[in-house]
Amino acid sequence: MHFKTVAIVGRYQDSGLDAPIRSLANTLVSTGCSVLLEATTAQNAGITEFPIGDYAQIGEHADLAIVMGGDGTMIGAARELAHSKVPLIGINHGRLGFITDIPLNDANDALLSVLKGEYDVEERSMLEGRVVRDGQVLYSGVALNDVVINRAGRGGMIELRVELDGVFMYRQRSDGLIISTPTGSTAYALAASGPLLHPSLKAFLLVPVAPQTLSNRPIVLPDTGTLNLTITALGRVESGGSVHFDMQTWSDCQQGDRIDVRRSQDTIRFIHPKGYSFFSTLRQKLGWNHIPLPNDENE
Known part of the structure; x- marks a missing residue:
């Protein structure tokens, strides 16, 4: 891939992004690339000296999008650019940074290597879903991390009937259910005691949130089918339920509402500098390489 026009997307609520964005943009210009700043990013950073465009224009003109922020910023950009197939590279200006994997201090060197062609491409799957009531689609959306169904109020639990391609799996009473991609297995699903999935797997992960019975356990399913999740009962009818894409x-x-979830036809392409490893990310972010010493608990 040749990156002639490069878009820059920044975390909108961050202050102090103007300096690193300008530095990044000037680096790109010095290599002969054209720069296109995402409109909200440019407005919040107060940058006017570079061309500005919305996501539709980025999708039409950019060959690469650099996302400077946290994983939430990357997820938002991925959702907007998935259909246009613009590849993404993430520079971490947030907290954890599972998918914005380049440290801010290494951004310029890493970017120069990528522009020279020294990079790897990784494809990530997405989910698409819809809310159906009496045969009518009320809402639809896509997700890079997960689709989450939960109770909207504080009282009671939500009860779901779970089917895969029309085949009954189980009923569940809980605070909610997470349907996660492998990418999302390091997000909410992990916090709810779900397993980690390698990003290359073609799978769904179902993780119950505070289930009533211990027999409701996380399960990994092939992503070739469609999940049908019907709300059969709410702890308090007036509280309703929510679906988060x-x-x-x-x-x-x-x-009585049914939520259908399946793999999206669109995928996300992440660009990584040479040497990127999912396992290295886990070691850094989750402390996999830390072996407690006998006296750690007393220190």
Whole structure:
């Protein structure tokens, strides 16, 4: 891939991004690339000296999008650019950074290596889903991390009937259910005691949130089918239920609604500098390489 036009997307709520964005943009210009700043990023950073465009224009003109922020910023950009197939590279300006894997201090050197062709391409799957009531689609969305169904209020649990391609799997009473991609297995699913999935797997991960019975355990399924999740009961009917597609929420679910989830036809391509390893990321972010010493608990 040749990156002639490179877009820059920044974390919108961050202050102090103007300096690193300008530095990054000037590095790109010095190599002969054209720069296109995402409109909200440019407005919040107060940068006007480079061309500005919305996501539609980025999808049409950019050969690469650099996302400077946290994983949430990357997820938002991925959702916007998935259909246009623009590859993404992430520079971590957030906290954890599972998918924005380049440290800010290494950004310029890493970017120069990528522009020279020294990079690896990784493809990640996405989910698409819809909320159906009486045969009518009320809401639809896509997700890079997960689709989450949960109770909207504080009282009671939500009860779901779970099917795969129309074949009954189980009923579950819980606070909610996470349907995760392998990418999302390091996000909410991990916090709810789900397993880690390698990003290359073609699979769904179902993780119950605070289930009523211990027999409701996480399960990994092939992503070739469609999950059908019907809300059969709500702890309090008036409280309703919610469905979250990453950062997009539908909060008007009612008893009898069905949520269909399947693998999206769109995928996300991540660009990594040479030497990237998913396992290295886990060691750094989750402390896999840490072996407690006998006296650690007393220190």
